[in-house]
Amino acid sequence: MIEIEDELLKRKxxxxxxxxxxxxxEKYRDYLLTLVMALVNNDNLAEDILHDVFVTFTQxxxxxxxxxxxxxxxxxxxxxxxxxELRARKHRPLSLDVDAPIQADFDPPDRRIISDEQSxxxxxxxxxxxxxxxxxxxxxxxxxMKLRHIARLQNxxxxxxxxxxxxxxxxLRSVLNGRLENGTR
Amino acid sequence: MGPDKxxxxxxxxxxxxxxxxxxxxxADVSSKQERAQERRITMNTRIARFAAVAAIIxxxxxxxxxxxxxxxxxxxxxxxxxxxxxxxxxxxTWTEIGEPSPPKIEGTIRIAGSHIRQCAYKAPxxxxxxxxxxxxxxxxxxPTEFKLIHIIDRNVCKALILNPQEKTASVHxxxxxxxQNPLYDVFLNPPENIPSDAQSLGTKQIDNRQAIxxxxxxxxxxxxxxxxxxxxxxxxxxxxxxxxLEIKAADGSCLFRLTDFVFNEDLDxxxxxxxxxxxxxxxxxxxxRSATTREEGK
Numbered sequence: 001m002i003e004i005e006d007e008l009l010k011r012k013x014x015x016x017x018x019x020x021x022x023x024x025x026e027k028y029r030d031y032l033l034t035l036v037m038a039l040v041n042n043d044n045l046a047e048d049i050l051h052d053v054f055v056t057f058t059q060x061x062x063x064x065x066x067x068x069x070x071x072x073x074x075x076x077x078x079x080x081x082x083x084x085e086l087r088a089r090k091h092r093p094l095s096l097d098v099d100a101p102i103q104a105d106f107d108p109p110d111r112r113i114i115s116d117e118q119s120x121x122x123x124x125x126x127x128x129x130x131x132x133x134x135x136x137x138x139x140x141x142x143x144x145m146k147l148r149h150i151a152r153l154q155n156x157x158x159x160x161x162x163x164x165x166x167x168x169x170x171x172l173r174s175v176l177n178g179r180l181e182n183g184t185r
Numbered sequence: 186m187g188p189d190k191x192x193x194x195x196x197x198x199x200x201x202x203x204x205x206x207x208x209x210x211x212a213d214v215s216s217k218q219e220r221a222q223e224r225r226i227t228m229n230t231r232i233a234r235f236a237a238v239a240a241i242i243x244x245x246x247x248x249x250x251x252x253x254x255x256x257x258x259x260x261x262x263x264x265x266x267x268x269x270x271x272x273x274x275x276x277x278t279w280t281e282i283g284e285p286s287p288p289k290i291e292g293t294i295r296i297a298g299s300h301i302r303q304c305a306y307k308a309p310x311x312x313x314x315x316x317x318x319x320x321x322x323x324x325x326x327x328p329t330e331f332k333l334i335h336i337i338d339r340n341v342c343k344a345l346i347l348n349p350q351e352k353t354a355s356v357h358x359x360x361x362x363x364x365q366n367p368l369y370d371v372f373l374n375p376p377e378n379i380p381s382d383a384q385s386l387g388t389k390q391i392d393n394r395q396a397i398x399x400x401x402x403x404x405x406x407x408x409x410x411x412x413x414x415x416x417x418x419x420x421x422x423x424x425x426x427x428x429x430l431e432i433k434a435a436d437g438s439c440l441f442r443l444t445d446f447v448f449n450e451d452l453d454x455x456x457x458x459x460x461x462x463x464x465x466x467x468x469x470x471x472x473x474r475s476a477t478t479r480e481e482g483k
Binding site for chain 1: 191192195196197198199201203205206210211213214215217218331333468
């Protein structure tokens with residue numbers, strides 16, 4: 001049913017329907033935001049990336065020829081945008097290092113991204129993983145993408161992706177357990 | 186924390202856009218779509234005005250022929266004759282058939298056959314295109330017909346887009362400097378790049394008319410600006426007006442075919458009216474981009 005709905009949305013979007021674009025935006029906005037936050041754990045950057053993904057998507061409507069799922073397409077766009085941003089920031093002097101954990105002791109009242117404390121903690125822990133491992137975990141668990149699709153996206157073998165997933169989860173577990181222990185002391 | 190549990194914890198991670206962020210992004214995204222639509226109008230206009238472009242091609246070819254010796258296929262048809270006839274055009278109607286080439290599948294939707302566009306032109310600067318495209322969902326094999334009507338008035342730089350299925354209408358403005366009707370360009374600004382390698386296709390009967398054909402091929406140096414790699418044009422041997430025009434890919438497959446040309450018949454002004462017909466709901470026209478867009482705010 002979801003697939004059919006997406007196919008109709010794609011078709012209407014391609015013919016220039018604003019309603020279809022709005023439906024797509026509403027449907028995938030928070031999903032993509034969660035994915036991007038899992039990858040960059042930076043509110044401002046996540047907002048910029050989300051914005052860019054939808055703007056690029058919108059501008060592509062005229063030549064839009066999507067054979068796969070809309071969700072997968074948008075996820076791949078978001079991931080590519082995250083990679084670009086992180087790569088650009090690595091080469092940018094005196095920039096915010098998004099690979100470093102960014103932790104907030106409290107939620108400022110004017111926070112533009114809404115989430116619960118647990119989600120913030122997981123994002124803080126995720127960002128301590130190497131980017132490739134983080135990407136595999138986020139795509140597999142948050143975007144429900146199959147490992148073989150992730151392998152194609154990362155241009156590596158499926159076994160490499162499995163390894164990244166396994167090691168990533170181990171490290172994530174130890175980071176979270178460490179925090180729990182620290183928190184209970 | 187076990188492996189299953191940590192996977193569930195990650196899966197439950199959730200971030201939502203706050204109202205302010207949501208509003209800001211959507212405002213920007215929707216304004217981008219409106220701009221994209223404006224660009225699409227332009228593109229549609231370009232494609233649908235192939236017949237007008239054909240006039241340019243005709244003249245370009247005939248100029249080339251003039252350089253070869255003054256007539257097409259030794260029939261005695263001189264380029265000046267065609268130019269003179271084209272200058273007299275008050276109205277024109279034609280049919281454009283576009284082949285779905287090369288991809289025939291978009292997503293899981295299959296484009297079934299050609300798109301058909303009924304085009305009309307009325308001097309000065311009035312254009313209309315009624316487009317029909319059939320799509321088929323391969324899983325259900327159910328055909329869906331898409332219809333869209335573009336009415337363009339170049340005198341006021343406005344276009345009306347009608348969706349007969351949804352009964353919606355929207356009026357769009359476009360840049361007055363873009364693009365001039367090629368029919369005018371032909372006569373005011375004769376083409377600089379004259380194809381000197383035009384090939385004669387001889388003569389044949391098209392719709393019971395004796396037509397003279399010529400083929401233009403795209404050059405490596407890009408001096409042939411029309412869409413497609415090959416353009417076959419056919420003009421009436423008697424009237425010197427267009428009979429058929431085919432835009433082809435390099436492999437010879439036809440991308441667009443323009444046929445059924447009728448010139449100088451009376452066309453009702455209502456065909457070119459920018460007023461939405463009764464029963465149509467008018468949707469918002471594109472807004473002028475505000476000063477507080479996200480990009481500018483960065």
